[in-house]
Amino acid sequence: MNPRTPEHAIAVTGLRKTFGERTVLDGVDLHVPAGSVFALLGANGAGKTTTVRVLSTLLPFDAGEIEVAGHRLPSDARAVRADISVTGQYASVDKLLTGRENLVLMGVLHHLGRRTARVRADELLRRFDLVDAADRRADTYSGGMRRRLDLAMSLVARPTVLFLDEPTTGLDPRSRRDMWEMVRELVREGTTILLTTQYLDEADELADRIAVLDGGRIVAEGSSAELKRLVPGGHVELRLHDAAQLARASAALPDAGIDRGTMMLTIPTDGSIRSLKALLDRLDDPTLSVESFALHTPDLDDVFFALTGAGRKEAVR
Numbered sequence: 605m606n607p608r609t610p611e612h613a614i615a616v617t618g619l620r621k622t623f624g625e626r627t628v629l630d631g632v633d634l635h636v637p638a639g640s641v642f643a644l645l646g647a648n649g650a651g652k653t654t655t656v657r658v659l660s661t662l663l664p665f666d667a668g669e670i671e672v673a674g675h676r677l678p679s680d681a682r683a684v685r686a687d688i689s690v691t692g693q694y695a696s697v698d699k700l701l702t703g704r705e706n707l708v709l710m711g712v713l714h715h716l717g718r719r720t721a722r723v724r725a726d727e728l729l730r731r732f733d734l735v736d737a738a739d740r741r742a743d744t745y746s747g748g749m750r751r752r753l754d755l756a757m758s759l760v761a762r763p764t765v766l767f768l769d770e771p772t773t774g775l776d777p778r779s780r781r782d783m784w785e786m787v788r789e790l791v792r793e794g795t796t797i798l799l800t801t802q803y804l805d806e807a808d809e810l811a812d813r814i815a816v817l818d819g820g821r822i823v824a825e826g827s828s829a830e831l832k833r834l835v836p837g838g839h840v841e842l843r844l845h846d847a848a849q850l851a852r853a854s855a856a857l858p859d860a861g862i863d864r865g866t867m868m869l870t871i872p873t874d875g876s877i878r879s880l881k882a883l884l885d886r887l888d889d890p891t892l893s894v895e896s897f898a899l900h901t902p903d904l905d906d907v908f909f910a911l912t913g914a915g916r917k918e919a920v921r
């Protein structure tokens with residue numbers, strides 16, 4: 605879809621990855637513009653973590669062309685490793701060390717030198733609101749603190765491309781929002797972020813572009829708005845008082861779906877003020893009493909259900 609150009613921080617064409625007999629990635633194409641947030645969605649087992657592990661040099665792959673931060677894989681794996689960082693689905697924090705020790709150790713592993721590593725650790729402890737807990741062992745941290753420490757550790761070496769595998773799984777709503785704010789700040793500083801998530805609101809909130817992985821391939825890619833346009837439009841649900849009212853309302857609304865069991869009418873709409881006004885005008889009958897009126901506009905959940913074999917919401921009638 606997108607031609608590979610140097611402004612892509614990640615460019616993947618035809619990526620194949622098998623585990624024994626099993627093909628997990630079967631020709632994946634991804635192009636992530638530099639300085640953007642790209643979200644990879646997919647059901648459990650779709651291959652998100654596998655993709656992240658391949659792109660971050662942790663796993664070999666069977667076929668395809670991969671360029672990360674301007675370096676090719678597998679030939680330039682060292683150069684890729686120098687420019688990227690990964691925060692995995694399973695935290696890499698050493699629980700027996702304190703938060704500060706974890707950060708300093710990471711700095712030393714990245715050849716910062718002990719003094720610079722300490723300065724960087726202090727900086728990150730402040731930024732991630734871990735100063736008070738800095739000298740406590742990480743096994744005394746809450747899940748949210750451990751996640752923050754994990755993210756801080758992946759930033760020690762100032763990566764240009766950051767992979768975040770399910771960065772907010774298990775976080776409370778406030779910690780999720782804090783994490784999102786940190787991601788936005790990193791992007792403002794020029795970092796490119798590829799994240800995987802199970803939370804479609806997270807992709808909606810954070811990602812410039814979103815790709816949906818299913819059956820080993822990318823089945824859709826685009827901005828959140830573009831993806832939402834792929835699924836059937838929104839609808840209005842009206843609940844009427846009784847069968848007689850239902851019949852009268854449905855006579856006024858010929859394209860409405862009708863459910864006599866629940867006394868509901870479902871009317872397709874593009875959600876615009878104009879179409880809603882037209883709908884309400886047709887219902888402007890003093891003898892009709894509408895019990896409830898709900899507008900449903902397609903969200904990423906609808907996109908996900910429509911595009912993946914992950915199951916189906918109650919069919920909209």
Ligand SMILES: Nc1ncnc2c1ncn2[C@@H]1O[C@H](COP(=O)(O)OP(=O)(O)OP(=O)(O)O)[C@@H](O)[C@H]1O
Nearest residue numbers: 623628646647648649650651652653654655693802
């Ligand atoms: N090392 C491995 N050996 C064999 N099979 C593997 C290995 N790693 C992953 N798989 C298989 O590859 C498939 C994709 O796994 P992966 O972890 O990439 O999925 P995921 O999209 O990250 O799922 P989740 O949402 O549950 O994290 C799964 O069927 C998994 O069992």
Ligand SMILES: [Mg+2]
Nearest residue numbers: 652653654693
């Ligand atoms: Mg995973």
